[in-house]
Amino acid sequence: MSLFSPAGDARRTARRADGGHDGASTLPAQLPMTYVLPLRWHSDTGLAELTGYLRWLAGRVEVLVVDGSAPDLFARHADAWRGLIRHLPPDPAERGLNGKVIGVRTGLRAAGHDHVVIADDDVRYDEAALTAVHRLLDRADLVRPQNYFDPLPWHAWWDTGRTLLNRALGADYPGTLAVRRNTFLAMGGYDPDVLFENLELIRTMRAYDGIEAAPAWLYVRRLPPDATHFRGQRVRQAYDDLAQPARLLTALAVLPALAAAIAARRPALLLGAAAGTVALAELGRRRAGGTAVFPPATVLAAPVWLLERGVCGWLAVAQRFLLGGVRYGDTRIRRAAHSTHTLHRRPRPH
Incomplete structure (x- = not known):
C-alpha cells in the first residue's frame, strides 16, 4: 500500500463522516498499537462522552491517558476509568513549559507497543482509521492524518x-499524529519548551531522517471546541506562524494589502482576492476525496479566516516582542517551534 494514496480500509475512512463509534456486533481483534492521550482538564463537562470513546478504543488498542489535571479531577477520572484503560500522571522528572509534550513523552515511554497514536482529547478515530494508521506505521516513522x-x-x-x-x-496540522515508539525514543523525543508541539515533533522526526507519511485521504473526526474556547485560541494559533516565516509574512501582508485596495478605491481587487482564496480552498476540499467530509459551504470560510489571521498575526508579533511570548496556562512561551535547520545541527542522542 502506498503511503500517499488511498487503498483498502483507508479509502473507506475517507468516505465516512459519522465517527464510527456505535460499536459492532462482533468485537474486532485488538491491534498491537498504543493510543496515548495527554490530558489536562479544568472541568469534567465532557467526561461521560470521553469515557464512552475510551471504552470503544479499549476493545481495539491499548489505551494510555497521561492525566495532568488537578488532583480532584485526576481522582474522578481514576474512578471513571478504573479497569478500562491505563491512567497515570505525567512523569515528575519531566520538565518543560508545554504540558502536552510532557504528557506525550511520558506516554511514549510507558507504551506497550511500537506503533503509537498520539491524540488530543477531542479527536475521535474510527476502526478504519486505526487500521490504516497501523499499516502505515509498518513503513513510516510518523503518520500525519487529516x-x-x-x-x-x-x-x-x-x-x-x-x-x-x-x-x-x-x-x-491535525490534533493527532502517530509515531513509531522506537524511533521516537532513539531521537530523544522533542522539545517541551515550544508552543507548536506538533510541528516541533514533525521537524524533529525529519531532522532524524525519519520517514513521514501525510496521507490526505486518511480522515479522522474531531469534535469542535465551544465558541468561547475558539475565540480564546485565535492569537495563540496565529503565534504558531512565527515558526513558519513564509506563512507569517503572508498573514502580515493581508491588512496592508486590504488598506491599499480600499485607499485606491479598487473593490474589484478585494473581490478578486476573495474569489481566488475560495477557489484555492475548493482545491483543498476536492483533494483526496475531501468532499465526503468537508461540506461545500466550508470554502466560503477561507477568506474570512485569512482576514482573521491577518489581524491576529500582528497581535502575535506584538506579544512576541512586547510581552516576551504568548500566554500558555500560567506562563508564557517564547518560541513557536525550532527550524528544521536548527534541529539538524543538534547532536543526535547516543
Whole structure:
C-alpha cells in the first residue's frame, strides 16, 4: 500500500463522516498499537462522552491517558476509568513549559507497543482509521492524518477555512499524529519548551531522517471546541506562524494589502482576492476525496479566516516582542517551534 494514496480500509475512512463509534456486533481483534492521550482538564463537562470513546478504543488498542489535571479531577477520572484503560500522571522528572509534550513523552515511554497514536482529547478515530494508521506505521516513522470537524457549528466552519487552504498548499496540522515508539525514543523525543508541539515533533522526526507519511485521504473526526474556547485560541494559533516565516509574512501582508485596495478605491481587487482564496480552498476540499467530509459551504470560510489571521498575526508579533511570548496556562512561551535547520545541527542522542 502506498503511503500517499488511498487503498483498502483507508479509502473507506475517507468516505465516512459519522465517527464510527456505535460499536459492532462482533468485537474486532485488538491491534498491537498504543493510543496515548495527554490530558489536562479544568472541568469534567465532557467526561461521560470521553469515557464512552475510551471504552470503544479499549476493545481495539491499548489505551494510555497521561492525566495532568488537578488532583480532584485526576481522582474522578481514576474512578471513571478504573479497569478500562491505563491512567497515570505525567512523569515528575519531566520538565518543560508545554504540558502536552510532557504528557506525550511520558506516554511514549510507558507504551506497550511500537506503533503509537498520539491524540488530543477531542479527536475521535474510527476502526478504519486505526487500521490504516497501523499499516502505515509498518513503513513510516510518523503518520500525519487529516482532521475534520463533526458537528460543524459556525466556529468550526470558520476554522475549516484554514484546513482547506493547508490541504491545497501541502498538508494540514491535525490534533493527532502517530509515531513509531522506537524511533521516537532513539531521537530523544522533542522539545517541551515550544508552543507548536506538533510541528516541533514533525521537524524533529525529519531532522532524524525519519520517514513521514501525510496521507490526505486518511480522515479522522474531531469534535469542535465551544465558541468561547475558539475565540480564546485565535492569537495563540496565529503565534504558531512565527515558526513558519513564509506563512507569517503572508498573514502580515493581508491588512496592508486590504488598506491599499480600499485607499485606491479598487473593490474589484478585494473581490478578486476573495474569489481566488475560495477557489484555492475548493482545491483543498476536492483533494483526496475531501468532499465526503468537508461540506461545500466550508470554502466560503477561507477568506474570512485569512482576514482573521491577518489581524491576529500582528497581535502575535506584538506579544512576541512586547510581552516576551504568548500566554500558555500560567506562563508564557517564547518560541513557536525550532527550524528544521536548527534541529539538524543538534547532536543526535547516543
